[in-house]
Amino acid sequence: MDAPTAKSVGALIRGARCARRLTQTQVGAACGYSASAVSRIESGRLQIDYFRLMQFAAFLEIPLDRLALAPVPPGGPVDTVERQSDEEDAVRRRELLTGALAAGATVALGASPAGATSGPVDPAASLEEVLFRLPSAAPVPLARLTQEIAKARADFCAARYSTLGQSLRGILGAASATRDATTGREREMAGVALARSYVLAAELALKQHDDTAWVAADRALTVARASGHPVPIGESSRVLAITMRRSGRCPAAVRFLTQEAGDLDAGQAQTGAVRTTLMLTAAYTAANGRDRTAALDLLDAAEEETDRWQAGVPSGLFTVDATRAQVDVYRIGVLTALGTPDEGVEVAARLDIDRMPTPERRARAWTDTARMWHALGDGRQTFAALRRVEHEAPQEVRRPALRALTSDLLYGSARVPGIREFAARTGALTA
Structure with missing residues (x-):
C-alpha cells in the first residue's frame, strides 16, 4: 500500500467533516485554523504536523488506525527539531497508535472525578489540590494524550468550564508522567502537551479569579521553555503576564x-500570531496602569502586524486568536480601561461579533462591550450585551466579574427590566 499523501489525508478529513455535517468554519474554529486553511488542508495544498493532525482526528472522531500511515511533516511540530528517518517515524507512529488503541491505559483521561455530578459552582475549585500535588499517573501514548488535550481545548473554546475543570486532573497527571518517561523528540512533544495543559489550567483559574492561576501559569512557562518551542512559550508568557496584571504589577507585566x-x-504565521497576542495583552495591561500612550501604541503596532501576516498561513493558536476583530475587541477594552469608553462606541459598531470563531471568544467580546456600555451609564445596552454573553456561553456569565457587573445593574439607580430574573439565574442575586 502506498503511503498516504497530504492529498489523501485531506480527503480523509473532508470525508469525516461532511459525514458530521460540519462546515469548514466550524472545524477550523475547533482546531485553530481559518475556513480557508481547512479548505487547503482538505485539498492537500496545506500539510499539517502530527500534533495538529491529532487535533483534527480528535474533533472529527477519525479512528486512529486510519491515520497510522499518515506522514509526519519535516521538522515535526516545530522546525527546530531534527527529523528522524522515515523508517524510525513509521515505527514510532505504529507504536503510538497501537498503544492508543489498546485497552487498559492506567490513567482514565477525560473521565470525571469519582462522585462528580454536573460540576462544582466554581469550575476551578479542584485546581489547587492538583497543582500543588499532581496525582499519580502512568505515561500514556502520545497520540492519546494529544487527543485528550484537543478535547479539553474544545471544552475551553466552547466555554464548558465545569467539564474542563473535571478533566484537567487526569490530563495534567498523565502529561507530566508522559513527559518524564520519554526522551528526545517525544519528550519535546510531550512537553508542549504539558505546557498547554497548564495554560488551560491558568486560563480556567483566571476566569474564576482563582489565585492558582499564578502556579499554573508559572509551570506552563517553565515547561514550555524546557521544550524550546516558541509558540507555547509565548502562550504561557501571556497567561503569566495576566496574573501579574491582576496583582497590580502592570508596568512589570508590560515589560515582560x-x-x-x-x-x-x-514574519512567521504562528510566532507572528503569538507576538500579536502578547502585544494586545500588553496594551490592555498598560491601559489598566493608566499609560495611555503605551497602550495605544501597542494596539496600533499589533493591528499593523495582524494586517501583515494574517493573509498567509493560519496561526493555529491554542486558547486565543489574533485577528483584526480581536484587535477591535481589545481596543474597546483598552479605551474603557483608560476612562474614555465613548471612543469605543464606533469600534463596537463595526465589530461583527457573530463571525468570531468560538463561543468563548464571542462571549469575551460581548463582555468587553457590556463593560463599555456600563462605563457610559447605559444600563439597557449593558444588559443587552450581558444577555448575549449568556446566549453564547451560559457558564461564562456566571464568572465572578460578570456577576459583579450584573449586581451593579441590579442595585443601581436606573431600573433595567428583566435584570432581577437574570441575576437570579446567573447567581448574581444576593440574599
Whole structure:
C-alpha cells in the first residue's frame, strides 16, 4: 500500500467533516485554523504536523488506525527539531497508535472525578489540590494524550468550564508522567502537551479569579521553555503576564510581555500570531496602569502586524486568536480601561461579533462591550450585551466579574427590566 499523501489525508478529513455535517468554519474554529486553511488542508495544498493532525482526528472522531500511515511533516511540530528517518517515524507512529488503541491505559483521561455530578459552582475549585500535588499517573501514548488535550481545548473554546475543570486532573497527571518517561523528540512533544495543559489550567483559574492561576501559569512557562518551542512559550508568557496584571504589577507585566514579543519572529504565521497576542495583552495591561500612550501604541503596532501576516498561513493558536476583530475587541477594552469608553462606541459598531470563531471568544467580546456600555451609564445596552454573553456561553456569565457587573445593574439607580430574573439565574442575586 502506498503511503498516504497530504492529498489523501485531506480527503480523509473532508470525508469525516461532511459525514458530521460540519462546515469548514466550524472545524477550523475547533482546531485553530481559518475556513480557508481547512479548505487547503482538505485539498492537500496545506500539510499539517502530527500534533495538529491529532487535533483534527480528535474533533472529527477519525479512528486512529486510519491515520497510522499518515506522514509526519519535516521538522515535526516545530522546525527546530531534527527529523528522524522515515523508517524510525513509521515505527514510532505504529507504536503510538497501537498503544492508543489498546485497552487498559492506567490513567482514565477525560473521565470525571469519582462522585462528580454536573460540576462544582466554581469550575476551578479542584485546581489547587492538583497543582500543588499532581496525582499519580502512568505515561500514556502520545497520540492519546494529544487527543485528550484537543478535547479539553474544545471544552475551553466552547466555554464548558465545569467539564474542563473535571478533566484537567487526569490530563495534567498523565502529561507530566508522559513527559518524564520519554526522551528526545517525544519528550519535546510531550512537553508542549504539558505546557498547554497548564495554560488551560491558568486560563480556567483566571476566569474564576482563582489565585492558582499564578502556579499554573508559572509551570506552563517553565515547561514550555524546557521544550524550546516558541509558540507555547509565548502562550504561557501571556497567561503569566495576566496574573501579574491582576496583582497590580502592570508596568512589570508590560515589560515582560514586550520582551517576550521581541523574541518572536513577526514574519512567521504562528510566532507572528503569538507576538500579536502578547502585544494586545500588553496594551490592555498598560491601559489598566493608566499609560495611555503605551497602550495605544501597542494596539496600533499589533493591528499593523495582524494586517501583515494574517493573509498567509493560519496561526493555529491554542486558547486565543489574533485577528483584526480581536484587535477591535481589545481596543474597546483598552479605551474603557483608560476612562474614555465613548471612543469605543464606533469600534463596537463595526465589530461583527457573530463571525468570531468560538463561543468563548464571542462571549469575551460581548463582555468587553457590556463593560463599555456600563462605563457610559447605559444600563439597557449593558444588559443587552450581558444577555448575549449568556446566549453564547451560559457558564461564562456566571464568572465572578460578570456577576459583579450584573449586581451593579441590579442595585443601581436606573431600573433595567428583566435584570432581577437574570441575576437570579446567573447567581448574581444576593440574599
